Amino acid sequence: MQRPDEDLEQYLRKFQPRAVRRLELRPQAGNPWPLRLAVAAVVVLTGSVSLWHAERKTTKPANHVTVQAVQSIGMPQTRMSTPALTKLALDDSEAFDALLARESRTVLPSMQGEHSALRVLSKE
């Protein structure tokens, strides 16, 4: 009985399993949440910066450039009061004249334009 079994086993072992395809190393399907959170954070950050930038532009004072220009020529940021102007006129007439000249550039109407009101009046 033992011998026939061995013969049959030998016969069966002559058959081999069919070859299979190579082991495919597919990309690991890990947890997608860290990547999604990172993308969301970038989007929120970009949006916040854009909003902050836009808001900064709209809230900037209209006379911002003028104030800067005045500062650049040494004018005080706030206009001087009448008593202070009087004191300046009495103490230092040259400084007072310079101040008036600078002030006139922004306060008085421009006479540079061809049809400015003062030019028209002067012709009349």
Add this chain to the structure above:
Amino acid sequence: MVTNTLKAAEVKALYEKYGSALVAYACCSGLDFAAAEDVVQQVFLKLLQGHVPVPQTPLAYLYRSVRNASFNLRRNLQHEVEMPDSETWLVGPSGHPEEVLALQSALRELPEEQRETVFLRIWGGMTLQEIADMLDIPVSTAASRYRYALEKLRERLQPAAEF
């Protein structure tokens, strides 16, 4: 039981050594060849991910994993338990597909537990003790299943085959 996680090279070496037999085992349990390949690949990809503790002697573990995965796939896809009768998952010594189909047909006619036992012994290279441990049955049961399986195979193959 001592377990460890395997490196990629070790997993690939195991696949090279046992992959084809494991696919044939999955076919023997009722899957078609393509589905059997997918099942075995999934088992090895899990090993590659490194989260699975593997015993020091991984052969029984691999067969058990393929067995469970095949069972789950058959259940989920409602595959028939019957093996595909025109597809070969063995290669014969003569190269004639008729010889292979005759053997596969004889295997298909065996009760599942006998078919499994004879496959693990002949093509899995396992001892009866290892088969018993893997299937959680007494060695005597494994031995009797194997003996009955050989008797039935001899009856079915004898007229044509020479052994």
